[in-house]
Amino acid sequence: MLAIDLDGTLLDPAGRVSARNAEAIARAREAGLAVTVCTGRGLAESHFAMRAIGQEEPVVVAGGSMIACPRTGATLHRFPMHPTLSSRLVGAILDHGHAALVLKDRHAAGYDYLVVTGEQQHAVDPTTQWWFETMRVNVRLARSIAEDEHPDHTVRVGACARPAALEGVEALVRAEFGGLVCFHNFPAVVEADKDADSVHILELFDARADKWSAIRHLAAERGVDAARICAIGDQVNDLTMIRGAGLGVAMGNAIPDVRAAAGRITRSNSEDGVAWAVERVMSGEW
Numbered sequence: 354m355l356a357i358d359l360d361g362t363l364l365d366p367a368g369r370v371s372a373r374n375a376e377a378i379a380r381a382r383e384a385g386l387a388v389t390v391c392t393g394r395g396l397a398e399s400h401f402a403m404r405a406i407g408q409e410e411p412v413v414v415a416g417g418s419m420i421a422c423p424r425t426g427a428t429l430h431r432f433p434m435h436p437t438l439s440s441r442l443v444g445a446i447l448d449h450g451h452a453a454l455v456l457k458d459r460h461a462a463g464y465d466y467l468v469v470t471g472e473q474q475h476a477v478d479p480t481t482q483w484w485f486e487t488m489r490v491n492v493r494l495a496r497s498i499a500e501d502e503h504p505d506h507t508v509r510v511g512a513c514a515r516p517a518a519l520e521g522v523e524a525l526v527r528a529e530f531g532g533l534v535c536f537h538n539f540p541a542v543v544e545a546d547k548d549a550d551s552v553h554i555l556e557l558f559d560a561r562a563d564k565w566s567a568i569r570h571l572a573a574e575r576g577v578d579a580a581r582i583c584a585i586g587d588q589v590n591d592l593t594m595i596r597g598a599g600l601g602v603a604m605g606n607a608i609p610d611v612r613a614a615a616g617r618i619t620r621s622n623s624e625d626g627v628a629w630a631v632e633r634v635m636s637g638e639w
Contacts, residue, residue, distance in 0.1 A: 354577045355381055355631065356413070356568050356594055358586035359392040359402055360542055362604050363627050368542070370405035377628035377635075378406045384635060387575060389413055391564045393537075393556065393590050395456060396421045397465055398488045411571060415456055416537070416556055416590050417564035418508035420571060428460040430570055432562035436504035438533060442526070442557050443498045446512045447471035449522045454481065455501070456509040464491035467507075469498050480541055480552045481513045509558050513541055516553045523555060535563050537590045556590070565593035583634050585619070585627055587611055600639060602630045 355378070357363050365371055382388055388406075391413040392399055399414060403423040411420050411429055420430040434442075439455065446453040452475040455467040466485070468477055474496065477485075485492050495501065512522060516538075523538055534557050541554040564586075572582060580599035584591070587607035595601035595614045603615035604626045612618055617639055619630035633639040 354387040354389065354568075354572055354575070354582045355634075356389050356391045356564075356582060356584040356598065357627060358564075358588070358591050359390060359394060359399060361587035361606060361622055362585055362591075363390070363406075364402065364622065366623050370402055371625050371628070373625040373628040375406050377625075377631040381631050381635060387571075387577065389568065389571060391417070391568060391584070391586070391591075391594060393588075395419075395459065395465055395490070396423065396426060397459060397490050398484075399423075413564055413567040413571070415508050416558055416562065417567040417593075418456075418558050418562040419458060420567050421460070426460055428458050430567070431458055431508055432559045432566065433458070433505060434507045434510065434557075434559045436501075436507070438530075438559070439504070439507045439510050440498045442510040442530070442534070443469050445525050445529075446510070446522055447473075447475065449512075449518075449525075451475055451512040451514055451518070451522070452477050452481075453498070454509075454511040454513065455498070455507055456511070457503060458506040458508055459491070462503040462506040464493055466490060466492045467495055467501055467503075468492055469495050469501075472496055478513050478552070480543055483544055484542065508562070509556055511554055511556045513552060513554045515551065519553055519555045526555075526557065530557075533560055534558060535560050537588075539589050563593040564591060565597040568594055569597070583630075583639075585630055587622070600634070602639075 584598035605621035620626035
């Protein structure tokens with residue numbers, strides 16, 4: 354099985370899938386490898402990439418909190434957040450002056466994001482607004498999490514802001530929520546002419562939810578041993594699958610922790626690094 358991240362990995366710096374990457378994935382499928390995409394994006398935010406590689410097999414989305422069918426949009430498996438936990442996390446985000454971005458299981462709830470602004474009506478930051486508009490996701494607004502009509506269908510709670518502005522929330526999560534959550538803080542996807550390090554996104558999940566947990570679930574259904582999985586990624590939310598897979602491959606542009614955890618390092622996402630890695634797996638060199 355090939356498990357491939359999107360942003361910073363399969364997607365080039367302009368957010369596109371190169372012809373060489375798509376061709377390498379097609380050849381891998383023809384040779385009998387199962388291919389799954391493993392992304393922090395929700396399914397609705399990933400459809401263009403799925404189409405570019407002809408993905409029909411189940412994919413891992415929302416940071417590992419859901420497994421979905423890219424053809425029908427159906428959720429096949431998920432690690433939801435308990436409503437009490439998501440409510441507390443939303444409160445912490447609001448208390449630190451940010452709008453809370455509550456990602457839903459769209460197949461169950463009928464929409465993608467509930468944005469909770471609080472009684473202070475915290476503004477949605479420009480990067481998030483651009484993202485919602487570009488991805489054409491279905492968004493609902495609420496002043497309070499008590500207005501959430503689908504509390505059982507939350508898979509992620511997050512906030513987007515300048516890195517320094519998120520430090521207080523992250524510190525609180527570390528101190529008060531401990532092993533209850535899995536969380537990541539990393540650069541958000543931004544417009545092409547923006548500084549990629551200027552805005553970060555803090556993502557909070559149920560403690561069971563990460564990319565490797567979802568990949569293991571998929572692999573078990575197919576009878577694929579972990580030793581027979583190749584995972585390719587670049588960011589902190591890829592660490593679990595890089596460490597867990599039989600072959601973990603770091604992109605040339607990967608953060609230091611991912612490079613240190615990987616068994617191999619491929620070229621960057623501006624140099625068709627996914628294709629370069631897949632070609633070496635196919636040849637038996639890796």
